[in-house]
Amino acid sequence: xxxxxxxxxxxxxxxxxxxxxxxxxxxxxxxxxxxxxxxxxxxxxxxxxxxxxxxxxxxxxxxxxxxxxxxxxxxxxxxxxxxxxxxxxxxxxxxxxxxxxxxxxxxxxxxxxxxxxxxxxxxxxxxxxxxxxxxxxxxxxxxxxxxxxxxxxxxxxxxxxxxxxxxxx
Numbered sequence: 001x002x003x004x005x006x007x008x009x010x011x012x013x014x015x016x017x018x019x020x021x022x023x024x025x026x027x028x029x030x031x032x033x034x035x036x037x038x039x040x041x042x043x044x045x046x047x048x049x050x051x052x053x054x055x056x057x058x059x060x061x062x063x064x065x066x067x068x069x070x071x072x073x074x075x076x077x078x079x080x081x082x083x084x085x086x087x088x089x090x091x092x093x094x095x096x097x098x099x100x101x102x103x104x105x106x107x108x109x110x111x112x113x114x115x116x117x118x119x120x121x122x123x124x125x126x127x128x129x130x131x132x133x134x135x136x137x138x139x140x141x142x143x144x145x146x147x148x149x150x151x152x153x154x155x156x157x158x159x160x161x162x163x164x165x166x167x168x169x
Contacts, residue, residue: 032073044082059098068169096128096152128152
């Protein structure tokens with residue numbers, strides 16, 4: 001009898017811990033789907049402090065979510081699936097070049113919900129002011145809470161010199 005009780009208790013604890021792990025396995029719901037990574041050689045390391053800047057230059061086809069921006073969501077979901085807590089990751093996505101219009105606050109921009117989801121997950125979305133100027137965008141034209149940087153060049157080099165990893169699209 002005691003054995004059955006202990007087996008039931010153990011099963012309940014395992015189900016709860018598995019459910020809890022699955023709860024935190026997605027940092028950015030609805031974006032950046034990932035495949036299971038059990039058994040992979042290089043896994044996210046919960047003991048590391050992740051400081052990563054993404055250089056987002058690739059334009060998206062009209063009406064589609066930007067693949068490079070979605071890569072940021074996928075990265076966050078991979079980190080979360082490996083047990084890396086959101087507060088252990090400093091992530092910046094710097095938008096510039098042909099990708100500049102993806103941060104425009106217009107009703108038919110399919111990237112607005114992704115930008116909001118990334119920001120909710122703690123990602124800083126930054127725009128190159130030089131690219132803004134070339135695209136004839138003003139601060140009022142941007143999605144909420146997009147940070148305006150002097151240039152992508154200075155942001156990328158400053159963060160690299162401070163020890164950040166850079167991911168290019």
